[in-house]
Amino acid sequence: MILVVMDHDGNELRKGALEGVSRARKLAEALGGEVAGLVVGFGAEGVAEKAKDYVSKVYVVSGPDWETYTAEKWAKAAHAAAEAAGARVVVAPASRTGRSWTARLAVKMDAALLEDTLDSWAEGEKVYATKYSFLNRVLEKQAGSLPAVISVKPNTTPLAEPAGAGTVEPLAVELGELEKKVEVLEKIVETGGKVSLTEAEVVVTGGRGMGSAEAFQMIEEFADLLGGAVGATRAVIDAGWRPYAEQVGQTGKTVQPNVYFALAVSGAVQHQAGMNKSKVVVAVNKDPDAPIFKETDYGVVGDVHQVLPAMIEEVKKLKGA
């Protein structure tokens, strides 16, 4: 059995959950057995009704103790579900939270941990995966023994299609002393972003050259038109123009969208570390020697305050808006 931990927003499955199902199905074909799912936390019961279309059984861990996330709790829930399912491999999204609890789960299961993988497969009694290391400049192939925990880098894997209705099984998991060490006291949602930055197919990032927090209204408008997410450089975060949740780069998020717009971004190596695996990069910069142009498929040398409004108008025309 392969267990896939299915991220959700309390209502809908996240894209990462469906990427995870695709990976889990591929592993199940090679290792035998079926794919079970786990949904944890706020809204899990409702989400399980959607999740069961993708897996043979969905375990649900919910209740007052599970309304808020901590890494210790999620690792505990995943461990309990892996034991209940007899899973030899647990697949999970390499989201920001996924990265924090999968390491704990691997310790609990005494399992190999293959993190942030681009692809994964099984041969014989081993699992294999590819991943980037050294700021995305080295492509590594790893082998892991069983049991194994594999986290899936966002936007690397086709989304699974539904495959018929499975069953839903509530799983009672008691919290121990360890899981009670951290308590979430308050939650303030920092960003009103409509699309998750790490899962977005289009990311529109503004840099210091935008000149002000107000100028990001144009970035937001362009991102909205394209159904994308807003990103920012560290210089922008440090200036207090945008929330840290939007930072792309070595000390921010890593994104791999189909199209990445770098607008008035110089392209420092620390920024590139978070976006240089984007499929297509479009940059606008007034400096023809800006390093970002080395990473760029389509580049415009010009003033972003002239070029971006023109781009917005063109997209509006194309959309008939």
Ligand SMILES: Cc1cc2nc3c(=O)[nH]c(=O)nc-3n(C[C@H](O)[C@H](O)[C@H](O)COP(=O)(O)OP(=O)(O)OC[C@H]3O[C@@H](n4cnc5c(N)ncnc54)[C@H](O)[C@@H]3O)c2cc1C
């Ligand atoms: C340990 C460490 C970690 C870091 N982590 C990160 C990270 O995670 N993410 C990150 O982004 N940075 C990170 N940095 C910072 C990084 O080195 C750069 O300082 C930062 O990325 C620069 O941001 P920027 O491109 O917005 O600003 P700048 O480097 O100031 O570039 C602004 C660009 O805008 C252009 N420009 C100006 N006006 C206009 C205009 N009107 N029209 C068009 N173009 C214009 C300029 O030509 C310039 O290229 C890190 C640094 C360190 C030391």
